[in-house]
Amino acid sequence: MWVFVPMNDDQLLRYSRHILLPEIGVEGQEAILAARVLVVGAGGLGSPAAMYLAAAGVGTLVLCDGDTVDLTNLQRQILHSAEGVGRLKVESGRDTLLRLNPFARVETVAERLEGDALEAQVAAADVVLDCSDNFATRHAINRACVRHRKPLVSGAAIRFDGQVSVFDLRQAESPCYHCLFPEGQEVEEIRCAVMGVFAPLTGIIGATQAAEALKLLIGCGTTLDGRLLLLDGLGMEWRSVTLGRDPGCGVCAGRGEA
Amino acid sequence: MNIDVRLNLLGVLGIKQSELAIDTPANATVATLISLIDQHNPGFAAALTNDSGGISPQFVFFINGRNAVHLDGMNTRLDAGDVVNVIPAIAGG
Numbered sequence: 001m002w003v004f005v006p007m008n009d010d011q012l013l014r015y016s017r018h019i020l021l022p023e024i025g026v027e028g029q030e031a032i033l034a035a036r037v038l039v040v041g042a043g044g045l046g047s048p049a050a051m052y053l054a055a056a057g058v059g060t061l062v063l064c065d066g067d068t069v070d071l072t073n074l075q076r077q078i079l080h081s082a083e084g085v086g087r088l089k090v091e092s093g094r095d096t097l098l099r100l101n102p103f104a105r106v107e108t109v110a111e112r113l114e115g116d117a118l119e120a121q122v123a124a125a126d127v128v129l130d131c132s133d134n135f136a137t138r139h140a141i142n143r144a145c146v147r148h149r150k151p152l153v154s155g156a157a158i159r160f161d162g163q164v165s166v167f168d169l170r171q172a173e174s175p176c177y178h179c180l181f182p183e184g185q186e187v188e189e190i191r192c193a194v195m196g197v198f199a200p201l202t203g204i205i206g207a208t209q210a211a212e213a214l215k216l217l218i219g220c221g222t223t224l225d226g227r228l229l230l231l232d233g234l235g236m237e238w239r240s241v242t243l244g245r246d247p248g249c250g251v252c253a254g255r256g257e258a
Numbered sequence: 259m260n261i262d263v264r265l266n267l268l269g270v271l272g273i274k275q276s277e278l279a280i281d282t283p284a285n286a287t288v289a290t291l292i293s294l295i296d297q298h299n300p301g302f303a304a305a306l307t308n309d310s311g312g313i314s315p316q317f318v319f320f321i322n323g324r325n326a327v328h329l330d331g332m333n334t335r336l337d338a339g340d341v342v343n344v345i346p347a348i349a350g351g
Contacts, residue, residue: 041351043351044350044351045351046351130351131351132349132351133349133350133351134349135347135349138349155351156348156349156350156351157348157350157351158348158349158350159269159270160269161267161269161270161346161348163267163345163348179325179328180318180325181318181347182315182325182327182328195270195350197350202351228345230266230267230345232266232267232269232275234269235274235275237275239264239266239275241264241266241320241323241343241345242323243320243323244323244324246324246325246328247328248328
């Protein structure tokens with residue numbers, strides 16, 4: 001349940017360019033300010049996503065990552081800078097987010113989010129962003145989002161290739177991540193550390209995740225629910241593929257039934 | 259019959275993003291389609307097939323928006339005008 005607190009003069013000025021948009025307005029900005037958003041992963045995707053969400057005024061951001069900042073991260077993970085090497089990513093990230101918006105509330109989880117901790121964080125969130133870097137975490141987040149019927153904004157990037165989608169699990173007809181990429185098969189992890197990743201690609205996909213999260217919070221526009229957006233960064237070509245629910249999905253089959 | 263095939267994000271296989279109109283025989287399946295694409299993109303079939311001859315879990319085939327593994331896998335029948343999207347599973351963040 002969101003509790004809307006009227007904005008003060010500083011907030012009205014800070015968020016004025018949002019408030020000017022009729023699709024957002026004061027009411028939409030108040031929804032953003034009252035929201036709690038879970039961002040899993042403070043790396044290439046989590047960096048731009050969390051920065052836009054904090055700058056846009058999301059009331060509470062929960063940033064989860066168990067890693068420390070490495071020199072090889074700095075080419076694309078813009079939450080972190082050279083002096084942050086060796087620090088926990090969530091601490092480095094929190095500092096950056098609070099510099100962007102001192103009024104943001106940033107909670108940190110300096111570990112791989114799983115089990116009861118994952119369930120509790122997903123249950124408490126209004127929107128969940130999957131900015132993680134492995135299939136096991138992605139499926140665990142999806143299962144929790146299905147259980148708690150939370151909207152999930154999922155992004156992925158490798159080499160010059162990006163994917164982003166919304167699984168609005170509040171809606172009975174929406175597919176889940178498992179409908180798209182079924183778990184239980186031996187999928188070889190293709191990691192950025194091996195394959196490389198084009199720095200701005202993570203910015204494009206992460207910023208798209210932030211945009212979709214804000215639209216979900218405000219309730220404006222049309223989200224990527226039921227669509228997978230694909231970006232070929234080399235050809236700079238976007239494609240969209242329509243996704244449907246898998247009636248036999250091992251995770252979400254039966255969701256929406258009485 | 260013509261099948262509209264969209265190859266997405268397959269740069270890892272050296273294949274440029276493209277749209278192909280593949281002329282298949284009647285009663286063609288996903289396996290038929292892979293074989294036909296492989297004629298112009300050698301290595302395609304090997305990359306998209308697992309050891310037991312099924313669709314590699316690294317990739318998904320969407321037939322009119324439905325994942326082929328939820329249909330009949332390699333044996334999924336194709337109809338004229340079907341739109342097939344081939345997409346790699348990626349998890350990088």
